[in-house]
Amino acid sequence: PLSCSNLGCPAEPRQAARYMAAVYEHRSFLSPDPLALTSRKQALELMHRNLDIYEQQVTTAARKGAQIIVFPEDGIHGFNFTRTSIYPFLDFMPSPHSVRWNPCLEPHRFNDTEVLQRLSCMAMKGEMFLVANLGTKQPCHRSDPGCPSDGRYQFNTNVVFSSNGTLVDRYRKHNLYFEAAFDTPLEMDHVVFDTPFAGKFGVFTCFDILFFDPAVRLLRDSEVKHVVYPTAWMNQLPLLAAIQIQRGFAIAFGINLLAANIHHPSLGMTGSGIHAPLKSFWHHNMESPEGHLIIAEVAKNPPGLVSTGNATGKMDPSHRKFLELLAGDPYSEKDAQDVHCDGAPKSTTNASPTFNSEMMYDNFTLVPVWGREGHLHVCANGLCCHLLYQRPTVSQELYALGVFDGLHTVHGTYYVQVCALVKCGGLGFDTCGQEIIEATGMFEFHLWGNFSTSYIFPMLLTSGMTLETPDQLGWESGHYFLKKRGLSSGLVTAALYGRLYEKD
Numbered sequence: 001p002l003s004c005s006n007l008g009c010p011a012e013p014r015q016a017a018r019y020m021a022a023v024y025e026h027r028s029f030l031s032p033d034p035l036a037l038t039s040r041k042q043a044l045e046l047m048h049r050n051l052d053i054y055e056q057q058v059t060t061a062a063r064k065g066a067q068i069i070v071f072p073e074d075g076i077h078g079f080n081f082t083r084t085s086i087y088p089f090l091d092f093m094p095s096p097h098s099v100r101w102n103p104c105l106e107p108h109r110f111n112d113t114e115v116l117q118r119l120s121c122m123a124m125k126g127e128m129f130l131v132a133n134l135g136t137k138q139p140c141h142r143s144d145p146g147c148p149s150d151g152r153y154q155f156n157t158n159v160v161f162s163s164n165g166t167l168v169d170r171y172r173k174h175n176l177y178f179e180a181a182f183d184t185p186l187e188m189d190h191v192v193f194d195t196p197f198a199g200k201f202g203v204f205t206c207f208d209i210l211f212f213d214p215a216v217r218l219l220r221d222s223e224v225k226h227v228v229y230p231t232a233w234m235n236q237l238p239l240l241a242a243i244q245i246q247r248g249f250a251i252a253f254g255i256n257l258l259a260a261n262i263h264h265p266s267l268g269m270t271g272s273g274i275h276a277p278l279k280s281f282w283h284h285n286m287e288s289p290e291g292h293l294i295i296a297e298v299a300k301n302p303p304g305l306v307s308t309g310n311a312t313g314k315m316d317p318s319h320r321k322f323l324e325l326l327a328g329d330p331y332s333e334k335d336a337q338d339v340h341c342d343g344a345p346k347s348t349t350n351a352s353p354t355f356n357s358e359m360m361y362d363n364f365t366l367v368p369v370w371g372r373e374g375h376l377h378v379c380a381n382g383l384c385c386h387l388l389y390q391r392p393t394v395s396q397e398l399y400a401l402g403v404f405d406g407l408h409t410v411h412g413t414y415y416v417q418v419c420a421l422v423k424c425g426g427l428g429f430d431t432c433g434q435e436i437i438e439a440t441g442m443f444e445f446h447l448w449g450n451f452s453t454s455y456i457f458p459m460l461l462t463s464g465m466t467l468e469t470p471d472q473l474g475w476e477s478g479h480y481f482l483k484k485r486g487l488s489s490g491l492v493t494a495a496l497y498g499r500l501y502e503k504d
Contacts, residue, residue: 017299018299018300019067019068019297019300020064020065020067020295020296020297021066021067021068021069021256021258021295021297021298022061022064022070022294022295023069023070023259023293024057024061024069024070024071024260024292024293025262025272025291025292025294026050026057026071026072026075026260026263026291027264027291028076028262028264029049029078030078031078031081034078034079034080034082035080035081035082036085037084037085038088039088040088040112043088044114044115046077047076047077047089048118050076051076051115051118051119051122053291054071054075054076054132055118057071058122058123058126058130059125061293061295062127062128066295067128067129067195067197068130068131068195068197068198068201068228069126069129070132070229070230070258070259070260071130071131071132071133071230072231072232072262073173073205073206073230073231073232073262074133074232074262075132075133075230075262076133076134077135079232081180082181083148083150083181084150086154086181086182087154089135090134090136090154091112091115092110092111092112092136092137092138093116093136093137093138093155093157093159093170094110096167096168096169096170097169101166101167102124103116103117103120103165104117104124105120105165112137115134116159119134119159120161120166120167121165123163123164123165124163126163127164128163129161129168129195130161131158131159131161131228131230132159132230133156133157133158133159134159135154135155135156135157135182136154136157136170136172137153137154137155138152138153139151139152139153140152146186148183153183153185154181154182155172155173155182155183155185156172156173156176156182156205157170157172157173158171158173158191158203158204158205158228160191160193160201168193169191169193169203171205171214173204173206173207173208174188174204174211174213174214175206175207175208175210177206177411177412188213190217190218191203191218192218192221192224198298198300199225199300200223200224200225200226201226201227202215202219202221202226202227203218203227203229205229205231206229206230206231206232207412209229209245209249210245210412211414212501215227215249216455219255224255225256225301225302226257226298227255227256227258228258229257229259230260231259231260231261231262232261232262233245233261233271234267234268235268235271236268236360236435237493238359238423238434238435238436238492239359239418239420239493239495240360241271241461242259242261242269242271242272242284243272243273243280243282243465244459244467244493245457245459246259246280246282247273247459247467248457248459248497249457250275250280250302251277251457251458251469251470252455252457254277254305255277256274256275256276256298256299256302257273258274259273259274263290263292265285265286265288265289268286270283271283271284271465272294273294274294274296274298276298276299276302277302277303278303278304278469279469280467282294284465305473318390318446318483319446321388322448322476322481323476325375325386325388326477326479327477352367352368352369352370352376353368354366354378355368355429357400357430357432357433359402359404359420359433360408360433361409361411362404362406362408362416363404364380364402364403365378366378366401366403366432367400367401368398368399368429369387369389369399369400369421372390373389373390373391374387374389377401378403379403380403380404380405380406381405382452383403383417383449383450383451383452384403384449385402385403385419385447385449386419386446386448387401387421387445387446387447388445388446389444389446390445391441391443391444392442394441395439395440397427397439397440398424398426398427398429398431398432399422399423399424399441399443399491400421400429401419401420402432403418403419403420404418405417405418407504414499414504415500415501416498416500417449417452417453417498417499417500418496418498419447419496420494420495420496420497421445421493421495422492422493423436423439423441423490423491437463437464437465438492439462439490440463440489441490442487442490442491443484443491444484444485444486445483445485445494446482446483447495448476448479449498450478450479451480451498452500453498453499455498455499456480456497456498456499457496457497457499458470458473458482458495458496459495459496459497460482460484460493460495461493461494462487463489464489466489468484468488470482470484471483471486480496480498482494
């Protein structure tokens with residue numbers, strides 16, 4: 001091939017290394033009584049009102065050059081149904097693996113596919129990939145041992161349409177969150193679809209993000225650099241607001257996460273974003289009644305947050321101190337409670353009392369963070385969390401360093417190891433773990449722990465639900481650390497949220 005150097009070849013298009021993504025946080029029209037039995041006609045009327053809004057958003061996103069758009073979980077039909085009352089809202093779903101189908105162009109091929117037809121036409125008209133969530137049904141035979149007594153499966157389903165309206169794939173939610181209307185598929189879907197503009201995308205839904213299957217398993221394929229993520233997430237501070245876990249997931253796996261949440265502030269539901277490891281475009285709004293479209297340019301190969309480790313020549317003093325503390329291990333674990341080891345520098349011993357408080361329904365062990373600077377540690381079970389910190393000024397707020405290493409059992413059962421620096425709700429120890437969103441405390445810190453899992457989600461949230469990027473994180477001498485200085489506003493939560501999937 002001829003070289004272009006002196007032939008004045010056209011410049012390579014700028015978007016070659018990037019693509020344009022959109023997510024829509026949708027405020028859905030909800031059924032006035034989700035328990036009532038209705039007709040398919042009435043169900044479609046409600047769903048078409050939501051689909052009308054989807055259509056407007058696709059048009060807007062298309063004008064701005066979006067190549068893929070993601071809509072939230074439950075956005076079309078709403079929630080709180082029973083198995084029977086949701087039935088009229090369900091579309092029939094053929095398997096995209098056995099049938100090649102364009103619902104927009106072949107509307108009469110299957111009955112009860114009105115929603116799929118509209119979504120397919122939107123993708124076609126907007127000339128973009130489209131990911132949406134709907135309820136689907138699949139008849140089953142009495143001879144099938146898994147077949148429910150009413151003779152059908154009902155699934156919480158994400159569908160993916162290509163830019164010409166073809167049904168590319170579907171993912172049926174595996175980790176249901178108290179969803180009486182839906183079945184867990186007998187075979188787990190591991191869905192990866194290919195796009196001409198950015199390669200491979202993985203797909204999962206809402207609660208799935210906290211479990212190994214399918215979320216983590218999908219990302220074992222190193223070619224999967226992007227995930228589309230419809231969700232209907234109720235925020236729970238200080239550790240599990242929607243944007244917090246979304247961002248933590250993107251950083252932990254070094255991927256782009258396109259997350260679309262539902263918008264119902266009265267139910268604590270908001271928080272969507274296009275999250276890359278180094279940067280997020282997010283929306284979290286408990287005041288506005290309106291939905292919100294986010295459009296952002298994303299790298300095809302997201303640059304990860306690299307831990308520079310010991311390699312830094314001009315190392316800042318706090319990092320040097322952190323490495324010294326790790327190397328010297330100034331107190332020995334087994335004697336820390338009663339006798340300090342010989343020659344332990346006094347500054348590393350906790351002068352602060354440990355106390356217990358409930359956070360996220362878990363019994364955390366905490367120590368107060370007092371004064372301008374210090375090194376604190378607190379342990380529970382096998383996990384010890386450390387904090388090395390400096391504060392330019394000490395605000396009139398109580399902060400605490402907390403640890404939890406155990407089985408979380410409320411609203412789902414899963415094993416976590418958590419080190420968290422949080423602002424407490426008031427000045428009493430019992431207020432640590434409360435949900436707050438405003439803070440003024442500024443910190444420069446290293447937070448670390450001797451985690452026994454490699455699946456750790458870093459979380460950094462400052463005042464007014466602002467996401468921050470850690471300066472550095474990674475493993476150092478068997479400890480996982482997060483380092484940050486120069487916060488943009490007061491610290492609400494800095495946490496390392498570890499998951500031990502094998503102990504669930």
